[in-house]
Amino acid sequence: MSSYNPLIAEPARLKVLVDRGTMSGANARYEKRLADLTGLYRDDSAFAAALGRDDGEPVYVVESSTVEEGTGALTIGISTVQPGRIGAEFSMTRGHIHAHPEFAELYYGLSGTGVMLMETLDGESRAIEITPGVAVHVPGHWIHRSVNVGDTPFSTLFCYAAEAGQDYGVIEQAGGMRRLVVSGPESWTLADNPDHVGYRRESEFPS
Numbered sequence: 001m002s003s004y005n006p007l008i009a010e011p012a013r014l015k016v017l018v019d020r021g022t023m024s025g026a027n028a029r030y031e032k033r034l035a036d037l038t039g040l041y042r043d044d045s046a047f048a049a050a051l052g053r054d055d056g057e058p059v060y061v062v063e064s065s066t067v068e069e070g071t072g073a074l075t076i077g078i079s080t081v082q083p084g085r086i087g088a089e090f091s092m093t094r095g096h097i098h099a100h101p102e103f104a105e106l107y108y109g110l111s112g113t114g115v116m117l118m119e120t121l122d123g124e125s126r127a128i129e130i131t132p133g134v135a136v137h138v139p140g141h142w143i144h145r146s147v148n149v150g151d152t153p154f155s156t157l158f159c160y161a162a163e164a165g166q167d168y169g170v171i172e173q174a175g176g177m178r179r180l181v182v183s184g185p186e187s188w189t190l191a192d193n194p195d196h197v198g199y200r201r202e203s204e205f206p207s
């Protein structure tokens with residue numbers, strides 16, 4: 001007689017398809033096209049020019065698996081950011097802090113070369129380069145964004161608590177992240193973002 005408990009989720013087999021930047025077995029997909037990213041990059045004329053020659057393909061895609069909800073549940077997925085530059089800035093994700101900011105996240109490099117740009121609400125900034133085989137352990141309370149600094153798709157495997165959630169507004173309300181990942185003499189470098197006005201304090205976040 002089966003003792004199957006309907007409250008226990010079915011395990012999932014996930015296969016990372018590195019060449020495609022996708023994951024079979026995922027049950028959610030999220031795509032962003034260049035047209036969805038108005039205001040993300042500082043150089044408006046470079047953005048308009050890029051939009052003018054855009055083919056409408058996604059510039060980043062996230063496929064993920066969430067098989068249960070609540071405390072203890074994980075979301076596991078793959079994120080792929082296409083290469084490119086808008087003005088001096090490299091192709092990137094919008095970035096976020098977790099809606100429950102204390103939740104951490106793992107990123108593991110699968111292909112390409114990228115940078116995980118991380119900032120705290122009180123102005124600390126860190127950038128860690130990710131190549132295949134490099135993992136970044138992003139602790140709680142860090143705003144984080146993936147940036148593709150190479151010329152091939154940049155894919156990472158990620159894992160975070162499903163209940164963490166995302167707050168994308170934190171960056172928009174600050175005029176962008178404090179630092180920009182821009183082209184430099186050794187492929188990439190960091191520059192100050194003159195539009196950044198500081199982040200809201202954590203106590204101002206909705207609970």
Ligand SMILES: [Fe+2]
Nearest residue numbers: 098105144160
């Ligand atoms: Fe995250």
